[in-house]
Amino acid sequence: MSYAFFPGCSLEGTAWDFLKSTKAVARKLGIKMPEIEDWICCGATAAHQSDPLLSLALPAKNLLAAEGNTVAVCCAACYSRLKTANHEISSDKLVRKRVAEVIGADYDGQTPVAHFLEILINEFGLAKIAEAVSKPLKGLKVVSYYGCLLSRPPEVVKFDDPENPMLMDRVLKAAGAEVIDWPHKTECCGAGYGITDVAIVKQLSREILGMAKAAGADAIATACPLCQLNLDLRQGAIEEASGEQFDLPVFYFTQLLGLALGIERKSLGLRSMIVSPKELLDSRGIGL
Amino acid sequence: MTDPTNSPERQRLSVPAKQFQDFSSEVEERSHAGFMACLQCKKCTSGCPVAGRADFKAHELVRLIQLGQRDQVLKSRMIWECTSCQTCATRCPQGVSIAAMNDTLRLMSREAELAYEKTTVPVFNDIFLRSIRRRGRVYELGLMAAYKFRTLRLFEDVDKAPMMLIKRKLRLLPKTVPGRAERKRLFARARKAGVRS
Numbered sequence: 001m002s003y004a005f006f007p008g009c010s011l012e013g014t015a016w017d018f019l020k021s022t023k024a025v026a027r028k029l030g031i032k033m034p035e036i037e038d039w040i041c042c043g044a045t046a047a048h049q050s051d052p053l054l055s056l057a058l059p060a061k062n063l064l065a066a067e068g069n070t071v072a073v074c075c076a077a078c079y080s081r082l083k084t085a086n087h088e089i090s091s092d093k094l095v096r097k098r099v100a101e102v103i104g105a106d107y108d109g110q111t112p113v114a115h116f117l118e119i120l121i122n123e124f125g126l127a128k129i130a131e132a133v134s135k136p137l138k139g140l141k142v143v144s145y146y147g148c149l150l151s152r153p154p155e156v157v158k159f160d161d162p163e164n165p166m167l168m169d170r171v172l173k174a175a176g177a178e179v180i181d182w183p184h185k186t187e188c189c190g191a192g193y194g195i196t197d198v199a200i201v202k203q204l205s206r207e208i209l210g211m212a213k214a215a216g217a218d219a220i221a222t223a224c225p226l227c228q229l230n231l232d233l234r235q236g237a238i239e240e241a242s243g244e245q246f247d248l249p250v251f252y253f254t255q256l257l258g259l260a261l262g263i264e265r266k267s268l269g270l271r272s273m274i275v276s277p278k279e280l281l282d283s284r285g286i287g288l
Numbered sequence: 289m290t291d292p293t294n295s296p297e298r299q300r301l302s303v304p305a306k307q308f309q310d311f312s313s314e315v316e317e318r319s320h321a322g323f324m325a326c327l328q329c330k331k332c333t334s335g336c337p338v339a340g341r342a343d344f345k346a347h348e349l350v351r352l353i354q355l356g357q358r359d360q361v362l363k364s365r366m367i368w369e370c371t372s373c374q375t376c377a378t379r380c381p382q383g384v385s386i387a388a389m390n391d392t393l394r395l396m397s398r399e400a401e402l403a404y405e406k407t408t409v410p411v412f413n414d415i416f417l418r419s420i421r422r423r424g425r426v427y428e429l430g431l432m433a434a435y436k437f438r439t440l441r442l443f444e445d446v447d448k449a450p451m452m453l454i455k456r457k458l459r460l461l462p463k464t465v466p467g468r469a470e471r472k473r474l475f476a477r478a479r480k481a482g483v484r485s
Contacts, residue, residue: 015457041419058420186375
């Protein structure tokens with residue numbers, strides 16, 4: 001299995017642990033994901049809020065560079081932008097023409113884009129994942145947090161049920177964790193306002209952390225660099241302001257799957273987590 | 289007897305007619321949001337994460353656009369507090385793309401120089417895009433420094449920086465992808481042309 005990997009800017013910085021754990025898991029499972037050479041930023045929220053044509057042109061340039069291979073993505077925001085570009089370019093000839101004029105090449109909007117969760121379930125297969133698990137995450141109660149951009153809007157991303165996605169739940173269950181159902185799977189954490197409007201992030205993230213705690217979770221699993229950063233980095237300040245105690249380590253799903261596959265903690269970037277998972281993992285006898 | 293064609297009520301209704309048609313058709317032409325189909329069911333607002341703090345809630349914004357209330361809409365705080373989470377568009381029974389509509393409103397509000405004065409989102413977006421144009425990728429440490437400098441929010445959140453450095457979450461040196469001249473041209477061409485117009 002081979003894919004053209006689009007890591008995205010966050011995975012080179014704040015989410016380096018997402019990159020490290022994804023690579024470790026892919027290597028372990030024999031999934032080949034060489035990076036697209038000289039990829040550039042997808043434009044993220046800044047582009048679609050400021051320049052609609054640029055917000056399609058930047059993803060299109062990267063998708064062309066994948067030379068027809070399925071593009072593998074981890075960041076939910078990149079995933080959303082790449083999928084949106086494909087949707088708009090393939091469904092409107094005028095948009096396709098405009099994008100071609102900007103990037104200097106015709107792109108048909110047909111290069112497939114797959115999130116790493118989709119690759120694991122739809123292409124690698126749950127049965128094979130379960131087979132590869134050597135250290136099941138026994139006794140670890142976890143909630144899957146998908147955030148906004150993986151499953152919305154459904155007609156564009158076609159990821160999973162937009163109100164009750166299950167892909168991450170199924171991967172973590174295959175990894176041996178006790179996955180708890182909860183109502184905040186796709187609530188928004190405040191996303192990109194982490195710098196410009198922190199009050200929004202703190203309010204929304206507090207609701208998510210509170211619900212995870214109330215559901216009885218030991219930890220939260222995420223698939224988006226901004227979700228992880230907001231829930232982890234802001235957790236202390238939110239606790240201080242509200243007087244609540246969450247103590248919820250916020251993992252990337254790839255870190256949890258990696259532990260179940262027998263990969264060492266240090267090869268999964270766990271030391272980057274601000275709410276330390278050490279005590280929790282030690283108490284459950286998970287990971288070395 | 290007063291002339292019914294010249295009553296204050298009549299004037300209120302008739303004067304902005306052309307203006308409101310112009311405004312709402314411009315929003316529709318640029319966003320393709322389909323907001324005339326809105327039934328005011330408020331499903332968008334019920335699921336909106338920032339509805340509780342909004343000056344105009346999502347369904348109110350839609351109604352104001354239908355009624356051509358250009359200045360109220362373009363000055364709204366809500367268009368800069370919307371997190372683009374797309375819950376509204378996902379749940380709308382009439383298929384109104386409220387998130388796309390908000391993107392268009394942000395553009396129009398900046399063009400008309402009516403953007404809510406306290407928002408720093410436009411500054412952030414400009415710095416973000418400049419980083420892509422220059423380097424091809426976003427350099428987070430440089431982005432944050434430039435943002436703090438431009439907005440003079442020098443000390444807000446600086447307590448987070450040491451932790452992020454310890455956790456290696458901030459890369460100290462930027463990466464630059466080759467092809468800066470070509471990127472500059474790409475950005476210029478995108479700015480000049482509209483998506484559909």
